[in-house]
Amino acid sequence: MLEIRNLCAEVEGKPILRGIDLTIRDGEVHVLMGPNGSGKSTLCHVLVGNPKYAVTGGSATFNGKDLLALPPEHRSYEGLFMSFQTPTEIPGVSMTNFLRAAVNARRKYRGEEPLGASEFLQLLREKRKLVGLDAHFMSRGVNEGFSGGERKRNEIFQMAVLAPTFSILDETDSGLDVDALRTVAEGFNALRTPRTSAMVVTHYQRMLDYLRPDFVHVLMEGRIVRSGDASLGYAIEERGFDWIRDEAATAQPEPQP
Amino acid sequence: MTDPLKQYLDLYRAEHSRIAAGSCPAMNAHRDAALRQLEAHGLPTRRTEEYKYTAVRDALAPDYGLNIARLPLAADPHKLYHCSLPNIGARTCYIINDTVGPVPTAGSEDAIRVVPFAKADEEMRGFIGKYYHSTVQSYDALASLNTLLAQEGLLVLIPKGHRAVQPLQLVCFADAKADLMANRRLLVVAEEGAEATLLICEHASSSAHYLTTQVTELVLGERARVELCSVEETGSNCTRFHNIYADLAAGAALKLNSVTLTCGHSRQTTEVRLAAPEASVEANGAVTAAAEEHADHNILVRHDAGDCRSTLRYKYVLDGNATGAFAGKVYVAPGAQRSHSEQTNANLCVSPTAHAFSQPMLEIYADDVKCNHGSTVGKLDETALFYMRQRGIPEAEARLLLQHAFVNDVLRHIQPESLRQRLSLLVEKRFRGELRRCDGCRMYGGTATNAPTPPEP
Ligand SMILES: Nc1ncnc2c1ncn2[C@@H]1O[C@H](COP(=O)(O)OP(=O)(O)OP(=O)(O)O)[C@@H](O)[C@H]1O
Numbered sequence: 001m002l003e004i005r006n007l008c009a010e011v012e013g014k015p016i017l018r019g020i021d022l023t024i025r026d027g028e029v030h031v032l033m034g035p036n037g038s039g040k041s042t043l044c045h046v047l048v049g050n051p052k053y054a055v056t057g058g059s060a061t062f063n064g065k066d067l068l069a070l071p072p073e074h075r076s077y078e079g080l081f082m083s084f085q086t087p088t089e090i091p092g093v094s095m096t097n098f099l100r101a102a103v104n105a106r107r108k109y110r111g112e113e114p115l116g117a118s119e120f121l122q123l124l125r126e127k128r129k130l131v132g133l134d135a136h137f138m139s140r141g142v143n144e145g146f147s148g149g150e151r152k153r154n155e156i157f158q159m160a161v162l163a164p165t166f167s168i169l170d171e172t173d174s175g176l177d178v179d180a181l182r183t184v185a186e187g188f189n190a191l192r193t194p195r196t197s198a199m200v201v202t203h204y205q206r207m208l209d210y211l212r213p214d215f216v217h218v219l220m221e222g223r224i225v226r227s228g229d230a231s232l233g234y235a236i237e238e239r240g241f242d243w244i245r246d247e248a249a250t251a252q253p254e255p256q257p
Numbered sequence: 258m259t260d261p262l263k264q265y266l267d268l269y270r271a272e273h274s275r276i277a278a279g280s281c282p283a284m285n286a287h288r289d290a291a292l293r294q295l296e297a298h299g300l301p302t303r304r305t306e307e308y309k310y311t312a313v314r315d316a317l318a319p320d321y322g323l324n325i326a327r328l329p330l331a332a333d334p335h336k337l338y339h340c341s342l343p344n345i346g347a348r349t350c351y352i353i354n355d356t357v358g359p360v361p362t363a364g365s366e367d368a369i370r371v372v373p374f375a376k377a378d379e380e381m382r383g384f385i386g387k388y389y390h391s392t393v394q395s396y397d398a399l400a401s402l403n404t405l406l407a408q409e410g411l412l413v414l415i416p417k418g419h420r421a422v423q424p425l426q427l428v429c430f431a432d433a434k435a436d437l438m439a440n441r442r443l444l445v446v447a448e449e450g451a452e453a454t455l456l457i458c459e460h461a462s463s464s465a466h467y468l469t470t471q472v473t474e475l476v477l478g479e480r481a482r483v484e485l486c487s488v489e490e491t492g493s494n495c496t497r498f499h500n501i502y503a504d505l506a507a508g509a510a511l512k513l514n515s516v517t518l519t520c521g522h523s524r525q526t527t528e529v530r531l532a533a534p535e536a537s538v539e540a541n542g543a544v545t546a547a548a549e550e551h552a553d554h555n556i557l558v559r560h561d562a563g564d565c566r567s568t569l570r571y572k573y574v575l576d577g578n579a580t581g582a583f584a585g586k587v588y589v590a591p592g593a594q595r596s597h598s599e600q601t602n603a604n605l606c607v608s609p610t611a612h613a614f615s616q617p618m619l620e621i622y623a624d625d626v627k628c629n630h631g632s633t634v635g636k637l638d639e640t641a642l643f644y645m646r647q648r649g650i651p652e653a654e655a656r657l658l659l660q661h662a663f664v665n666d667v668l669r670h671i672q673p674e675s676l677r678q679r680l681s682l683l684v685e686k687r688f689r690g691e692l693r694r695c696d697g698c699r700m701y702g703g704t705a706t707n708a709p710t711p712p713e714p
Pocket residue numbers: 011012014016034035036037038039040041042043052085
């Protein structure tokens with residue numbers, strides 16, 4: 001599904017990603033862990049095409065297509081979705097109008113007619129239930145005055161509405177209370193199919209418990225320094241990152257500048 | 258360069274008897290004073306503080322014709338002109354250039370009197386004379402020019418205690434075959450306890466250049482409530498100077514809504530005098546301008562008595578090479594204690610070549626007041642744009658949603674709901690470049706939707 005090769009990127013002239021290699025196949029869930037500032041969010045943003053981040057090398061192929069050549073909206077139509085670490089507030093643009101625009105743009109891309117008003121409302125109703133988001137949020141501005149947890153819940157709600165094939169969750173678990181985390185994780189699991197995949201950034205074991213990822217990768221200073229199965233995640237929860245940093249330093253010495 | 262004012266003064270001196278003959282005594286009574294003022298003070302220059310952003314001399318320089326002979330309308334304007342805000346009002350009156358069309362008779366519920374000045378001056382002895390020009394407190398060259406040359410006017414009288422249910426709509430069209438100057442005058446008198454909503458739609462279907470001076474005077478008696486909404490949808494060959502003067506008695510409430518959808522060169526000068534305690538004014542302005550459009554609002558609110566309240570909200574979305582100017586001044590007179598004023602002006606420049614000038618001011622001579630003001634000039638929120646694009650909303654659509662939301666934040670204060678919805682839709686159409694084009698206008702469309710749309714079938 002997704003093949004990332006030697007991906008390098010910078011933000012405001014500062015190199016952040018220094019050669020990412022990662023392959024994610026259909027149906028797989030990969031968890032990305034790593035210390036603060038190691039480049040996890042940067043990788044997420046680069047994959048969905050945030051113009052703030054400049055790709056300086058490498059490639060990303062999504063279902064055979066050159067992902068990096070596509071504008072963000074086309075990546076979305078191709079099936080990419082990102083749950084933002086800090087979802088943006090868009091005052092005055094109601095959730096309903098926002099999602100109608102998103103849903104119908106996607107349908108237009110596929111050569112389908114816009115969704116009828118009642119079908120659309122039905123879709124929203126159904127997906128709201130999945131993540132437990134109250135109806136009144138639909139008439140509010142996008143994330144306008146939403147609490148931190150409500151915003152995260154709203155991200156997964158949007159994911160449910162847009163039905164992506166590849167989801168990127170950037171710390172969706174942070175800011176959720178225990179019950180909300182369960183609802184959101186269960187909602188996410190309900191949306192999983194053998195043809196959908198995900199890359200999930202998290203700092204917490206609880207997310208590993210819910211998602212049972214196929215792989216866990218550790219990102220440090222813009223590189224994946226270690227990959228393994230879920231047990232790697234639990235080891236990090238227990239021991240932190242230092243041991244990985246030490247091992248990485250001996251196994252793969254930094255290239256000389 | 259000769260003074261562009263000269264041709265107007267010369268015209269008046271040569272034609273004053275014909276001008277007077279086509280007008281009514283109440284209007285004629287003020288012409289000589291206006292002439293003397295213009296002779297004494299002249300036109301503003303770029304150095305005149307109040308006209309810093311609008312070049313009056315350039316606007317008045319061309320040679321325009323006037324309808325001094327008062328040629329009547331060729332046909333019934335109700336059949337000839339299409340307003341983009343249909344069926345909002347219970348009654349619709351047309352003003353073509355500066356000629357008032359037939360006034361429809363009122364329904365039994367509707368006690369509002371809509372009378373051309375000439376008729377009012379005959380039927381209601383002394384009424385026009387009592388109020389005409391009564392609200393114009395300070396010298397303004399455009400108002401004086403209007404007083405000098407205007408020949409027709411319309412009186413809207415909301416009698417004591419009458420509460421109008423449906424709005425009164427004035428549909429104004431600029432329609433000139435040759436370059437024309439039109440000078441229009443409106444007088445709105447809301448007597449004690451009267452309530453009404455007025456909608457003024459300003460359209461253009463002019464193939465020639467059109468210069469208009471417009472003076473709207475509002476006199477609100479005690480506890481009168483008036484909501485005046487003026488919508489501008491003109492074109493690049495229109496130069497419009499609209500001066501609004503309002504005097505409010507105790508407990509009166511005025512709401513002034515102004516929506517500029519499209520314009521050429523537009524300047525609105527507003528002076529509101531809160532003359533007695535507990536009067537209040539709320540002014541909501543929304544401007545969408547693109548291409549070479551120029552929209553300038555200059556507003557002065559005088560708190561001459563204590564316990565009054567003023568709220569000013571103006572929002573501009575500027576695209577292309579458009580210029581938006583806002584200067585708001587709230588003046589609190591000595592002793593006007595417990596004055597309450599809020600003033601905001603926010604500008605969204607969606608193209609790098611658009612210009613916004615913002616100047617909110619306070620001049621306070623009382624100590625127990627609560628007044629604040631704020632102004633912002635910004636660009637579209639890139640983070641929000643990206644968030645929307647990630648969800649699949651095309652960039653052009655995302656920009657449109659953000660701009661529309663920005664303007665809706667002002668429109669939400671406009672009543673009635675049917676008008677608000679209609680205005681919001683027109684703003685959206687305008688951003689999409691789908692607004693019905695005025696014939697002969699060279700405009701339009703924002704940067705996102707630059708392709709010209711075909712004329713409506
Ligand atoms: N817009 C930006 N401008 C400047 N620096 C940035 C910007 N975005 C990210 N960075 C820098 O890039 C580095 C990587 O940031 P990134 O957000 O990818 O980290 P992260 O791994 O997601 O961290 P966290 O766990 O705290 O979310 C950090 O040093 C950060 O300060």
